[in-house]
Amino acid sequence: MSSDSVVEREDVAVTEYKRDPYPPQGVDLDRPSVARVYDYYLGGEANWEIDRRFGEKALASFPFVRPAARANRQFLHRVVRHLARQGIRQFVDVGSGIPTMGPTHVAADGIRPDAHVVYVDNEPVAVAHSKVLLEESGDPLRHAAIHGDLRDPDGLWRKVAETGVIDLDQPVALLLIAVLHVQQLDEDGVDQTGAIVARYRKLLRPGSYLAISHGTSDGIPDDRAADMENFARMYDQSSTPVRWRPRAEIDALFGDLELVEPGITWTPLWHPEEQTPGSPAIEFVNPTDSVVWAGVGRKN
Secondary structure (H helix, E strand, C coil): CCCHHHHHHHHHHHHHHHHHHCCCCCCCCCCCCHHHHHHHHHCCCCCCHHHHHHHHHHHHEEEEEEEHHHHHHHHHHHHHHHHHCCCCEEEEEEEECCCCCCHHHHHHHCCCCCCEEEECCCCCHHHHHHHHHHHHHCCCCCEEECCCCCCCHHHHHHHHHHCCCCCCCCCCCCCCCCCCCCCEEEECEEEEEEHHHHHHHHHHHCCCEEEEEEECCCCCCCCHHHHHHHHHHHHEEEEHCCCCCCCCHHHCCCCCCCCCCCEEEEHHHCCHHHHHCCCCCCCCCHHHCCEEEEEEEEEC
């Protein structure tokens, strides 16, 4: 798709979204969207019948998915707050989805009012929703939402730079939250996730951070692991193929970055002190119930 047609779809999506919450022109409603289904799990409204049918079916069989999705979102909030306290003022949220349950720029601004955030997604509804949100509560000098393809690190990095919001010669926090378990396939259908993330690591300036959360069936009870495999099969058959990587493969995505304490862990266990008092409580019998490994690495 040409860049002109992408921009046109985004403009139409924004206009239609602001006018009426019905599907914007050009939005694919032939199959569920990962971003819109995730929005449904989080309790958002930027989803349609095909997404809700998929989500309802998933939650009926796998009710742990909703609290796991919400715990993952809270992990994002805690990462942003923690890194802002470390002096990071630039955040690039790739695969940002629909900013339900607290957007990144709000979490960042709560610690650093001078924080800069760029949202990146390839789903027109997600980009449209983010643009509308930023029109209402953002600062065009510090916030932007753009269409980008995770599989094209150099092209995506150029688009981020073109916003004028992020100075890529300075440290940034690259957020890859709950996006890498969606298989990043090349034109031959081969998953390129490892090579893609390696390129992003190279693009980061020293002092930057990489945050990753990733669904898994590794390290959880056997019955839950079986549920996760069946859950993945739903996506393979109806939406977009996903792959729950084992812990060792998730570790490898950080390459030689220095892991921030406590290293790779379950989402509820990563710096719980950064949770804000007003955040909804999510109770897990065991942290493994979150079914998501998560961590943050620093480039020295």
